[in-house]
Amino acid sequence: xxxxxxxxxxxxxxxxxxxxxxxxxxxxxxxxxxxxxxxxxxxxxxxxxxxxxxxxxxxxxxxxxxxxxxxxxxxxxxxxxxxxxxxxxxxxxxxxxxxxxxxxxxxxxxxxxxxxxxxxxxxxxxxx
Amino acid sequence: xxxxxxxxxxxxxxxxxxxxxxxxxxxxxxxxxxxxxxxxxxxxxxxxxxxxxxxxxxxxxxxxxxxxxxxxxxxxxxxxxxxxxxxxxxxxxxxxxxxxxxxxxxxxxxxxxxxxxxxxxxxxxxxxxxxxxxxxxxxxxxxxxxxxxxxxxxxxxxxxxxxxxxxxxx
Numbered sequence: 243x244x245x246x247x248x249x250x251x252x253x254x255x256x257x258x259x260x261x262x263x264x265x266x267x268x269x270x271x272x273x274x275x276x277x278x279x280x281x282x283x284x285x286x287x288x289x290x291x292x293x294x295x296x297x298x299x300x301x302x303x304x305x306x307x308x309x310x311x312x313x314x315x316x317x318x319x320x321x322x323x324x325x326x327x328x329x330x331x332x333x334x335x336x337x338x339x340x341x342x343x344x345x346x347x348x349x350x351x352x353x354x355x356x357x358x359x360x361x362x363x364x365x366x367x368x369x370x
Numbered sequence: 371x372x373x374x375x376x377x378x379x380x381x382x383x384x385x386x387x388x389x390x391x392x393x394x395x396x397x398x399x400x401x402x403x404x405x406x407x408x409x410x411x412x413x414x415x416x417x418x419x420x421x422x423x424x425x426x427x428x429x430x431x432x433x434x435x436x437x438x439x440x441x442x443x444x445x446x447x448x449x450x451x452x453x454x455x456x457x458x459x460x461x462x463x464x465x466x467x468x469x470x471x472x473x474x475x476x477x478x479x480x481x482x483x484x485x486x487x488x489x490x491x492x493x494x495x496x497x498x499x500x501x502x503x504x505x506x507x508x509x510x511x512x513x514x515x516x517x518x519x520x521x522x523x524x525x526x527x528x529x530x531x532x533x534x535x536x537x538x539x540x
Contacts, residue, residue, distance in 0.1 A: 261450075284447040288505050291472040291479045303476045303511070 245369060250297075251362050257292045258358065261285055269358055276353040283309075289361070299368045306364050307356060308334045312349055323347040337364035374528055375425035376466065379432065379536035387469045388433035392425050396460040417458040419500070422484060423449060426502045430468035430480040432529060434506045436538075437473055440525045442508040443518060447477065450503030458486040458499060465496060468504075477507040 245253075255269045262279050275281040281289070286307045294301055304310050311317055311334065317327030328347065331340060338360045343351060381389040394401070394417050401415035427446045435444045458464050464486050471479040482502035487493050509518060533539050 284505065284507060287476050287507065288448060288450065288479070290476075291505070294472060303474060 247362070247366070250365055250369070253296050254293070254358065254361055254365060257289065257296055258361075261288045261292055271357065271359040271362070273358050274354050275356045275358070275361075279358075281356075293361070293365060297365055297369065299365070301368070305334075306337075306361070309352070312352060318349055321349050323349065323352075337367050372528065374428065374532065375421055376428050376532070379429075379533060379538055380465075382433070382436060382533075382536075382538045385437040385470060385473065387467065388429050388436070389468075390425070390429040390432075390466045392464040392466070394458055394460050394462050394464065401460060415460050417464065419452070419454055422454075422458070422464065422500060423452050423502055425464060426466050426468060426480075426482040426484060426500075427504055428529070429466040430482060430504050431506065431524070432533065433468050433470060434473065434478045434480070435525050435529075436533075437470065437478070438508070440522060440530075443510055443522055443524045444478075445507050445509045445524065446504060447507040448505035450479070450505055452500060452502045454500045456486060456497060456499045461490075462486050462488050463493070464499065465493065475508065475511050477505060477511075480504040480506065 251271070255266070258264060258269050258275075258279065259266060262281055262285060264279060268279060273279055275285075286309075290301050290306055293299065293306075308331070311327060311330050312323070314327070317324055317330055323331065328340070328344065335355070338355050340355065343355050376390040376392050379388065379390045381387065396415060400418060400421065402413070404416060404418050405414045407413040431444050431446065435442065464484060467483045467485075469481050471481050473479075480503065482500075482504060483498070484500040484502065485496040486499040487496035530539070
């Protein structure tokens with residue numbers, strides 16, 4: 243039986259509480275993983291492993307958090323994501339809302355894309 | 371003192387599990403500071419918990435490195451949790467069992483179980499000492515703009531020699 247949105251959210255809440263050593267009430271749909279919940283780069287690998295186990299899914303490297311796009315010189319110039327970079331991000335991140343990021347395109351603000359809701363949408367997409 | 375907190379590898383099941391032991395000796399300086407005598411009690415040598423975590427990290431690091439034929443530089447990236455239920459003292463043996471939970475190109479997660487047994491009683495009577503969760507990074511796959519030396523500075527002669535002496539060398 244397919245998992246409901248609420249069930250997926252609850253399980254992701256538990257995953258994030260465990261991976262980031264949070265209190266239960268810190269996780270909200272809008273919470274940003276890095277700036278609000280204190281995630282560091284290695285935590286993303288931890289979160290991916292825990293999601294794979296929790297939902298019995300396979301997540302390829304860079305699938306949920308494609309930070310490697312920003313290491314490509316064609317996609318970033320002077321600290322801003324280029325048109326080609328934005329196109330690549332849209333292609334690889336159907337689960338994320340890029341509207342706010344599009345306005346600044348500032349590489350430093352890239353991590354703000356990753357909210358709890360982004361993770362929920364990603365898992366829903368994998369399970370669909 | 372050398373930074374090696376396991377003495378021998380007992381089992382190495384590629385990509386699955388590694389079991390190692392550490393014999394605790396009063397010759398180790400650290401035990402004389404943890405804890406020294408005070409005016410109200412005698413010295414109380416106890417194996418420090420952070421060094422037990424290190425022993426598990428070394429056991430698990432060998433397991434993760436061996437899984438990819440030591441081609442990756444395997445770095446301890448995160449201690450997901452470490453829960454201790456007992457203490458270990460000189461004359462006892464600590465047994466580390468590391469099992470791979472997940473492994474991919476980016477790294478690996480490990481579930482670790484630590485037990486302790488008394489030399490006078492034997493391994494059959496081992497009792498639980500700790501549960502430790504570790505996350506390792508294959509650091510060349512996660513450079514994030516950083517460069518590391520080409521040679522594998524993780525798996526030095528110290529660890530490869532231990533593998534050989536334990537009967538798991540090339």
